[in-house]
Amino acid sequence: MIVENTQTQMRKGILEYCILSIIAKGEIYASDIIAELRKAQLLVVEGTLYPLLTRLKNNGLLMYSWVESTSGPPRKYYSLSEDGKKVLEQLDTTWQELAFAVQTSIDGRKSL
Amino acid sequence: MNKTIIININGIVFHIEEDAYEILKNYMTEVKRHFFDSADSLEITTDIENRIAELFNDILMKENRQVIVEQDVNNVIAQMGSVEDFGTQDEEQESHFSATYTDMPHRRLFRDPDDYLVGGVCSGIASYFDVPPVWVRLAFAITFLFAGTGFFLYVILWIIIPKAITRADRMVMRGEKLDLQGFKRNFEAEVSALGGKISDFQHEARPFIYKTRDFVGDFFHHLGRFIQALGKVFVKIFGLAILLACVGFTIALIVTVLTFLAYGDIHIYTLFPFNVVNREYNTIFLLSGFITLFIPLLAIALATIRLVFGRETIGRSLGSTLLVVWIASVSIVIYYAAKATAEFKSFASFSQNVNIKPTANHTYYLKLNDVKYLTREDSAKLDIKDKFYGKTILSTDEDVNLPAPFDNITIEIEKADVSQPVLTEEFSSRGGTYEDALLVARDISYNFVQQDSVLKFDRQLRIGDKQLWRDQEVHLHVKLPLNSNVVIDQNLDRYLRGFDYWACKDKDKSNKTYTATFIVTPTGLQCKADTIKVLNTDSTKVDNQ
Numbered sequence: 001m002i003v004e005n006t007q008t009q010m011r012k013g014i015l016e017y018c019i020l021s022i023i024a025k026g027e028i029y030a031s032d033i034i035a036e037l038r039k040a041q042l043l044v045v046e047g048t049l050y051p052l053l054t055r056l057k058n059n060g061l062l063m064y065s066w067v068e069s070t071s072g073p074p075r076k077y078y079s080l081s082e083d084g085k086k087v088l089e090q091l092d093t094t095w096q097e098l099a100f101a102v103q104t105s106i107d108g109r110k111s112l
Numbered sequence: 113m114n115k116t117i118i119i120n121i122n123g124i125v126f127h128i129e130e131d132a133y134e135i136l137k138n139y140m141t142e143v144k145r146h147f148f149d150s151a152d153s154l155e156i157t158t159d160i161e162n163r164i165a166e167l168f169n170d171i172l173m174k175e176n177r178q179v180i181v182e183q184d185v186n187n188v189i190a191q192m193g194s195v196e197d198f199g200t201q202d203e204e205q206e207s208h209f210s211a212t213y214t215d216m217p218h219r220r221l222f223r224d225p226d227d228y229l230v231g232g233v234c235s236g237i238a239s240y241f242d243v244p245p246v247w248v249r250l251a252f253a254i255t256f257l258f259a260g261t262g263f264f265l266y267v268i269l270w271i272i273i274p275k276a277i278t279r280a281d282r283m284v285m286r287g288e289k290l291d292l293q294g295f296k297r298n299f300e301a302e303v304s305a306l307g308g309k310i311s312d313f314q315h316e317a318r319p320f321i322y323k324t325r326d327f328v329g330d331f332f333h334h335l336g337r338f339i340q341a342l343g344k345v346f347v348k349i350f351g352l353a354i355l356l357a358c359v360g361f362t363i364a365l366i367v368t369v370l371t372f373l374a375y376g377d378i379h380i381y382t383l384f385p386f387n388v389v390n391r392e393y394n395t396i397f398l399l400s401g402f403i404t405l406f407i408p409l410l411a412i413a414l415a416t417i418r419l420v421f422g423r424e425t426i427g428r429s430l431g432s433t434l435l436v437v438w439i440a441s442v443s444i445v446i447y448y449a450a451k452a453t454a455e456f457k458s459f460a461s462f463s464q465n466v467n468i469k470p471t472a473n474h475t476y477y478l479k480l481n482d483v484k485y486l487t488r489e490d491s492a493k494l495d496i497k498d499k500f501y502g503k504t505i506l507s508t509d510e511d512v513n514l515p516a517p518f519d520n521i522t523i524e525i526e527k528a529d530v531s532q533p534v535l536t537e538e539f540s541s542r543g544g545t546y547e548d549a550l551l552v553a554r555d556i557s558y559n560f561v562q563q564d565s566v567l568k569f570d571r572q573l574r575i576g577d578k579q580l581w582r583d584q585e586v587h588l589h590v591k592l593p594l595n596s597n598v599v600i601d602q603n604l605d606r607y608l609r610g611f612d613y614w615a616c617k618d619k620d621k622s623n624k625t626y627t628a629t630f631i632v633t634p635t636g637l638q639c640k641a642d643t644i645k646v647l648n649t650d651s652t653k654v655d656n657q
Binding site for chain 2: 054
């Protein structure tokens with residue numbers, strides 16, 4: 001259980017970071033985000049994404065615009081807000097630090 | 113060929129097969145319920161719906177079809193992920209909170225609205241401690257016995273413990289791994305932290321008064337259910353009792369009718385009410401009577417089955433037929449009853465005198481004749497002369513061919529105006545007219561025999577062989593000279609009128625026989641013991657002087 005929890009916590013933290021990171025590339029549609037996440041093997045089902053996007057949007061990190069679609073209903077295209085960009089920068093830094101910390105600890109273990 | 117339904121997802125119209133629609137609807141219901149507590153539920157579900165619409169559109173475009181089938185819906189749902197998948201994802205967030213006690217499945221105490229007898233308290237507690245609810249219920253039932261402490265405890269718990277309303281509540285209550293409550297708490301906490309307000313733990317934060325209100329509503333709801341269930345059981349038992357009673361009565365009725373039919377031509381006509389109606393109609397009368405009683409029993413039984421057990425038992429046409437038959441049989445019974453009643457309208461009587469030979473010592477013994485009196489036909493039938501010569505055939509109470517066993521013989525003993533003792537036999541009967549009644553009365557025969565000082569009275573009067581019961585009676589007036597001694601047998605007692613056999617019998621303690629002795633006085637019959645006493649007191653008075 002503890003292992004699973006730690007894993008899910010790690011994945012969860014990374015997931016939001018990755019989403020922000022993906023969106024940072026420009027206006028993007030939810031299913032494209034899913035495709036990217038699938039490629040990264042972080043997320044399997046689309047349904048999970050919508051609550052997260054809504055929450056991030058409500059937190060003021062994301063914004064979206066409606067774009068007419070040739071097939072089906074209009075789509076929500078997400079992009080980062082100014083806040084989002086700042087948060088992403090902070091997270092980038094944090095990730096570098098974390099990656100360094102993790103790498104260091106792994107290296108330290110290996111060098112034993 | 114399949115039925116299709118037209119649905120509208122956020123403004124886009126789809127044709128969808130019925131089965132597929134059911135699956136989709138269930139899925140969306142699940143999704144909506146899942147996000148129910150979230151502030152953004154509408155937005156999230158709309159996003160999901162939109163995405164589903166888009167996926168459907170893609171499928172239809174790509175495969176150049178017009179109708180969504182089950183397989184499409186399943187594919188889309190697989191892509192979107194089931195609610196359980198959302199849950200697993202969300203549970204991860206909950207781990208922040210519950211990481212400290214993750215080894216124990218986190219349970220909370222709720223009342224279980226799915227499994228309850230009264231308020232769901234017991235099953236809630238059982239879920240909390242992960243034991244079968246039956247033990248908790250049993251424990252409560254036992255505490256009920258101790259001055260009802262369990263009852264008060266139950267009511268208090270009912271008020272305090274919140275009801276598990278949402279699906280998440282129930283899951284937490286059962287400590288299920290799929291911990292949606294955690295998701296909601298987490299999610300709501302974040303949202304409300306942003307919104308600057310804390311709306312978490314609504315259940316716990318609710319004022320007591322709301323709990324009470326909920327409790328009262330709940331209480332009556334469950335009480336209603338409980339009483340309803342209890343009532344149903346009682347009604348069933350009651351219905352069963354009625355059914356059994358009906359079956360019992362029917363069996364009794366059938367046995368009675370069969371008995372009557374088996375006894376056949378002889379016995380039935382001596383019994384009331386069959387002795388009233390003409391014999392040739394008696395079978396009809398009997399059957400009508402049977403139907404008159406049987407159909408209502410059947411109706412009650414069928415109505416009970418229908419009302420209590422909710423089973424249609426009888427067609428409308430059969431029911432009407434039975435009703436008609438019943439009305440007919442009732443009419444027949446009423447007709448014969450009325451006809452018979454008319455036969456009792458008039459009354460007629462006549463009397464005849466039979467001389468009694470005076471005895472030398474003025475003592476008369478009144479006895480019941482225990483020798484059977486046979487009519488000439490009976491004698492011939494039995495061949496009395498050859499077969500029973502010198503033998504006495506005794507009369508018993510179970511004599512056949514009698515009128516109804518009513519008090520139709522009375523014996524009175526009076527003072528004779530002349531020295532000649534005489535027996536006046538007064539025959540009476542009823543009939544449709546006076547002439548009828550008189551003719552019926554004339555057909556009555558009564559057998560009286562005198563053997564020296566013994567006067568023998570028959571047990572029964574006789575009516576003509578084919579004669580019906582018309583309340584025939586015979587009143588016997590035994591007129592004896594003054595100061596005659598009358599010794600009366602005990603078994604004659606039930607016919608005697610105007611004096612008390614047993615009162616006299618008790619006065620004479622010395623008398624060990626089954627008789628009582630009377631004396632005919634100027635005022636009528638008097639107990640001999642009384643007259644002796646009177647004489648004694650007179651004699652003592654004389655002595656004193």
